[in-house]
Amino acid sequence: MEPSTKRTLKPAVTKTRSASMTLNALRFRQGEATVYSFVLPGDKISQIADMSRVKREGRSNTLVGFQRSEIQTHVRQIGEYLDKGPGLFPNAVILAITPSVTFQAKRGPKVDRVSVEGVEAGRLTIPGRPDGEKVAWIVDGQQRSLALSKSKNGGLLVPVVAFESQSIETHREQFILVNRARPLKQRLIDELLPATDDTLLPRDLAANRVPSELCNLLNSKPQSPFYKRIARTSLKPERPDVFIDSAIVRMIRDRVNGTSGALLHLKASGERGPDLAEMYRLLSAYWSAVAETFPQAWNLPPDKSRLTSAVGITVMGVMMDRICARVGFSHKNPQAIYTTELKKIAGECAWHSGSWQGLGMPWNALEMTSKSSTRVIQLLSAAYVRASAL
Incomplete structure (x- = not known):
């Protein structure tokens, strides 16, 4: 009997899709940009945001990304501080987030009592994405985010400020301006x-x-x-x-x-x-x-x-x-x-x-x-x- 010529087909790899995330948030405008302010457990930041490291691609050596490589010593020091237990960690992480997010402003009489004009309270929904794809990029807080993702106390609540932008040029501008007072x-x-x-x-x-x-x-x-x-x-x-x-x-x-x-x-x-x-x-x-x-x-x-x-x-x-x-x-x-x-x-x-x-x-x-x-x-x-x- 001749050996079978049938080939066993490998099952297609199906990418899992992360669940969407809905958060209490504030929304306001700065110039032409929409900005959101909310709070996340520190270890959740890496689930929605990526780090766009500076590199060059293609034959033309086109510049892509903007982040410096993580500084391992600094990341380790932050992680050691977090692992000691609950502590104060008020530094906000700044994200550039795609316009695919949705915001539903709260309705009712309480809205009239907002103390700052131009600020809306509501619910921000961040859509889920297939594995490996992110809806935001970290502009400031790369090392803190890495440390939080690895810490046993990564559930610590962290303030986040996110501005809507699909433009990598805008991300670079904000990265430079945010970091110019630091040893960049x-x-x-x-x-x-x-x-x-x-x-x-x-x-x-x-x-x-x-x-x-x-x-x-x-x-x-x-x-x-x-x-x-x-x-x-x-x-x-x-x-x-x-x-x-x-x-x-x-x-x-x-x-x-x-x-x-x-x-x-x-x-x-x-x-x-x-x-x-x-x-x-x-x-x-x-x-x-x-x-x-x-x-x-x-x-x-x-x-x-x-x-x-x-x-x-x-x-x-x-x-x-x-x-x-x-x-x-x-x-x-x-x-x-x-x-x-x-x-x-x-x-x-x-x-x-x-x-x-x-x-x-x-x-x-x-x-x-x-x-x-x-x-x-x-x-x-x-x-x-x-x-x-x-």
Whole structure:
């Protein structure tokens, strides 16, 4: 008898759907947004809300998410405090919640006695979702929520404030604003800024939005001398000769916002705002010229070349201002012009070997301090003026 050819079909996996949740809540408006305030047992927060961690996806390295990775030590400390028993834990968790929730305002004479105008009391219903899907995202309180979900006292009631939004851009904006007074890494803030609306940000944060966006362009375009060599919070290059994004962002910001910055004239181009395309063109051309003038130093990691370290980026950024002030910007082949100008100071430089003769110090004594970078800038600026006068 021939063996049976019948195949046993595996039963389809059916996703279970979480039950909906109805809560007493207050509803009010802030600008165009609807906001809810309610209370939940701490270990229930993770059932309705997810954490959108910052990462990049796809071939275009599109930025998604906004949360930093959980800090295990902090989570453990919170958990230890909760496990000691009932205690005071009044810090509110802030959520961005989808418009799929429904709110039924209470009716009757008691409603007339609400003491704050514009606030409605009622019942908020949070719909159930299949396993793995959430109806909200944690904007603030990631570590507290993790600790509560793991604690034996996770039933502790926790205040929650949730604003309706389907927009990840709005989530990022609120995440930055809520965390700016805390030790949130500036590199993470800078990386998130290009995906936010700068009109809603404080002036000091908005100043880094354009530089960070240009940093993204320099890292993502194959023609750029920085292509895939800039380390960002969400993106760790595999090669060792990388640049730290904070140094690149700071260098660009000084060119855009400085009183003598090489990109200042492109900061406001009529009603269109900053001319990012032209800024990128000039930055790419200039730093390609730097790479051409110092090829060996350009392809070494920061510990073996001061050119690729923060001090090298700072110094050569200032030299971009000096050179552009002399040669202007209207060139069909700006890289060739910049290369010619950089050769005037090449003999003074000791980025990866030898000594800075004009400063009387070995190459590796150059440090990222104001005093050290100022000395090199003065040396190269003076050399450039002398060579240009010949």
